Amino acid sequence: MTTLSDVARRAGVGLSTASYVINKTGLHKVGAEAQARILAAATELDYHPNIAGRALAKGRTFMAGAIFPTMMGSFTSEILQGLEDVLNQASYSLILCTYHNENEFWGKCRLLAGKQIDGLIIMPDFKLKTCQELNERMPLVFLTKSSGTDEIPHVRVDGDMINFLAVRYLLEHGHRRIAIQCGGDPQRLEGAERAAKEVAGVRLILLEEPTANGMQMLKWGLAQPEPPTAYLTCGDSTAAELIAAAYELGLKVPDDLSVIGVNGEKFCEYTSPRLTSITQPRYEQGYEAGKLLLARIDGHETKDVILQPWLTERKSVKTILR
Amino acid sequence: MTTLSDVARRAGVGLSTASYVINKTGLHKVGAEAQARILAAATELDYHPNIAGRALAKGRTFMAGAIFPTMMGSFTSEILQGLEDVLNQASYSLILCTYHNENEFWGKCRLLAGKQIDGLIIMPDFKLKTCQELNERMPLVFLTKSSGTDEIPHVRVDGDMINFLAVRYLLEHGHRRIAIQCGGDPQRLEGAERAAKEVAGVRLILLEEPTANGMQMLKWGLAQPEPPTAYLTCGDSTAAELIAAAYELGLKVPDDLSVIGVNGEKFCEYTSPRLTSITQPRYEQGYEAGKLLLARIDGHETKDVILQPWLTERKSVKTILR
């Protein structure tokens, strides 16, 4: 392993001079000739700065941490993709950690905090009281699913719009009795109600159970005095399960009932019929979170980022003529 | 930031003694009393070893790199999950890089090589001639989809078994004309043929087009003089598309035709009917790859790991009585 002093010796200069040149901080004046000699020596010896040494001296590691809920599934992986892209552009590396529960979450926080990373991006899965302590220790950026969390900078998708878009679309297609699973998120409900207000005679039927699967939701819907004509779930999985459940019960989607999901997962293309869903811009979410973190690391002022979801029309909603 | 010498001072011992205790290397004898004092001081001061310092002293960074094809989708993310778990257990961190093409792949290799990580796990997407140069520089482990690549240690799923299991299952369920898409992998074909040999009167109908989508494959099958009763694709996506295509053409799966996929993606649960598929142990693949890498980093001899896939029965194959 070539070290900086190898380079310096070879170039016939002092260690510090070599350091100044390698780091091309314009601060220190170094003669053009010496500069060239050092650079040449560095390439000849195939020199790569040792990050451990640099980190120790500088207190900066050019690494960012990310703590995510178990990343099975495409949701998190697309966010990560966006994150990685920005960070790599800035020649930062990403250290990845995942957690399965709150305990593990804090464990990983501590793990990363001890690693002297320059910043941390976290995506909490649970209700996170506070992270102020961590935030004071290093720049932090939040990736929240929808509703914002205290004063830490964050990137999120506009949760208000998700169900607004879905319900508005259903109304436009003539539906008036709509079953909704909100997963306990008040924003989701508000969005739906905002859309419902625009049209007269709409009935939103709220499924209280946030963890119901597709079969459960469908059976609940069918048991209503006036069964809904459309089902809006809180995630694509439930929606996909609901389609499968309908199939098993001899019902046809969208002829007998319409379904609309949330997230825009890849498998929306694979259900029969293909699942109409509210797409969340996940890659962008990661990308923006990375940008925000880099800005904070450099000490800039930052503003939260709120991204807009959109509706991707497929085949699971039918038009009801009235 | 508390440092080790803070801890030592507080415990009233020398720096080195503290170091020995913190690292619990049984090598050095330290009195039980001093040991307790040091440990107590460490917790009281909330001490976390600074890895930059440790890395510098040890010549090890305790970071492993991973270079994967773009990780959209659950395939790679589950592998990563396994990887992360082993590495974290060994208090290693994972630096993640992804690539979209061969050029980018080499770029990331260089990036990571310059970071002085302790080892590298790569999952090539394309035909990789050689990595000997990299392998000489740092421990390397391959994650290959199926067929092995030169002499570098690797972890893979037994490609021979995938179609063997699928075809055997179809035969057991009475199918005799089976359409197969092998995606250009000779192992897949061999496996299928090996299973076919065990029963008389079997016709394997090979789809040459490796990139065909579900609709194309179905139409091709229906156009055969004697259409197959079962379709075996090279991935779950194609299988899911095929089910959707059948639905659109007014055919019922599994009554009119049976379908079997490969990979065991999460969305197999979301198709209608749910898709029977050959599950690949992806989490384990990542886990084993991590173990292999750690072993190599510690200089142990290693053996390649070959994992077995298995069939997960769902609802997309019907039994044909004969």
Added chain:
DNA sequence: AATATTTAGTGAAGCGATTCACTAGATTAA
């Protein structure tokens, strides 16, 4: 009792890079 061995513990030299404080020589200013 004298010697050998074990136990418990310490000092200090690195690991590789950064950066402050400093200098000799050249140039400019007064």
Added chain:
DNA sequence: TTAATCTAGTGAATCGCTTCACTAAATATT
């Protein structure tokens, strides 16, 4: 001519940790 200012460059301290080489005291061995 002398003092002031620049330029190009260096030495050495420092970051936090590991580990070799060493010691003093206690215990065991003969």
